[in-house]
Amino acid sequence: MIDKTDNKKQLDALVDNLFRNQYGKMVSYLTNKFGYHFIEDAEDIVQETLFTAFQNWSFNGIPKNPEAWIFVVAKNKAINFLKKESKKSNIDIDLLIKETSTPEVNFKLEQEIEDGLLRMIFACCSLNLDHQSTITIILSTLCGFSRKELSKAFLCKEETVKKRLYRAKKKIKEKKIQTVILKGTNLEPRLDLVCNSLYLMFNEGYNSSTSEELIRKDICLEAIRLTKLLQNHFSHIGKVNALLSLMYLHAARFESRLDDNGAIILFKNQDRSKWSFDLIIEGIGFLNSSMKGEDLSSYHIEAGIAAEHCLADTYDKTNWEKINKLYSLLYNLKPSPIIELNLAIVDFKLGKVLTALEKLEDPILKSKLNNYYLYYATLGHLYLFIGNKEKSNFNFLLAKNLTDSVQEKEFIEKKIIAI
CATH class of the missing domain: 1.10.470 (Variant Surface Glycoprotein, subunit A; domain 2)
Incomplete structure (x- = not known):
């Protein structure tokens, strides 16, 4: 039946x-x-x-x-x-x-x-x-x-x-x-808008807003397809190659981000043998091609950061000093609260815990990221690291209430229970 x-x-x-x-x-x-x-x-x-x-x-x-x-x-x-x-x-x-x-x-x-x-x-x-x-x-x-x-x-x-x-x-x-x-050379002045649209499209797939799925591979693959089509026409444009490189390097880690039950695996705990080294090699190839031009875009820097993660033999061998320099360069090129959040996270990775907390507790940054679950999840993690369980629990609860993702809620819930 x-x-x-x-x-x-x-x-x-x-x-x-x-x-x-x-x-x-x-x-x-x-x-x-x-x-x-x-x-x-x-x-x-x-x-x-x-x-x-x-x-x-x-x-x-x-x-x-x-x-x-x-x-x-x-x-x-x-x-x-x-x-x-x-x-x-x-x-x-x-x-x-x-x-x-x-x-x-x-x-x-x-x-x-x-x-x-x-x-x-x-x-x-x-x-x-x-x-x-x-x-x-x-x-x-x-x-x-x-x-x-x-x-x-x-x-x-x-x-x-x-x-x-x-x-x-x-x-x-x-x-x-x-x-x-538009046709021919009239297309190039529109590339910034097109690349930005495809970048945001890929990001939504990589960290989905839907409650059921954390990763929407279909969206990511469509963004990659369109960007590859774009690269076929503009292989001489550095930012197009850099954007495609960034997508390939992120896509290479798809299979290691969730366990068999769909639960989130922290980056440091991911099984690197599940990474697609074919995609990493292609991504590095597009990154090298992107360096032939004189212009430096945010996609170049973000792809460089992704490459540092992909090329490290183990999590402990990650070159956080270089990643910190790249994020600082990215912030100078394109200031945003998300980059400030990432700079604080890198400070924490470099052992500068109090510096990271000071940056995150800045009222201006807090107002910009007030509805962003990852901001409060990061605060919760840092406060737990220094032993402030009360503030850790408070921020984890805020983070949990700011996401609709089932996987993210379950991940935060485990953190709260462990406090």
Whole structure:
């Protein structure tokens, strides 16, 4: 007898995976096809399509090619929508219907979506919005980020993200801003925004905001895929190689971060034999390639830090002095509270415990990281190290209440019990 509960879990997982991997591709295709003013309608259509898929597949079973199914349904919904709005549009509806009439054309359009996602990320960079709004639009619309995930990426409240998205979309609609599909040398001025978007995308996968999974490999792999595609076009640009290096070096340690039960393993306790040395070698190769240019980006430094960790034979042989210099250089290049937190952690690794605590207890830094679980988890660890169990327990409790991750909550709970 078929277990309906298992079927539902399988269907839930599939739809969630399709949302992550196909949402942005479908929205980018529809937006590219019909104009950027169509963006909100495209998002609605894609979300409705995924809901339709869940309902249909619950009764009729999962089709052989789920991606093709949702693609065709989404495109048909868009055509039906545009038929109703045809007086406001210059779209040739009859031509679109003809394009979708054969499987061969559908396959061709699938490939167009695959490449079109990166093109649309570049196109978003031509919207004449401020830096943060542009990246917010890219991550929300093309990468399927929730407001919660965006708030984590930008270290701000969800309400701030909501308002930012509303203002950006309103500006696009009111001013009838159109995307421009850039070509050739016109692409290079947009690389900073594109790289930043892919960097934040990878980070969300590496430390997921979802309660169930700490690592979302699907997001990381999609970020790597897009960055590798970017590197194919800009192999001469140092920061692109450095960003790809950083992703490879982090991805190399995937299998050692969680135990068989999904619990967090501290970096110093990770089994280095589980690291992918093939990915480390590739990552170092891209880092070496990144050094050929004259410009130094934050990705160069972060990849350098990751390389130090990967190349150390054991945790005890980690060159914390060099890592401290790299983090100091990174802070001078791109000051941020997260880098300040990491500098304090490195101070602790170098035996400067009181210096680390003094930095972390700075009121200005505390206000910036007030909603960041790792900040309080670090304080809890440092206070426990010096024997202040009361402050350690207090900060661990704050950390536990600031994360939705099941693994992180369980990890902090073990720390509290051990006090």
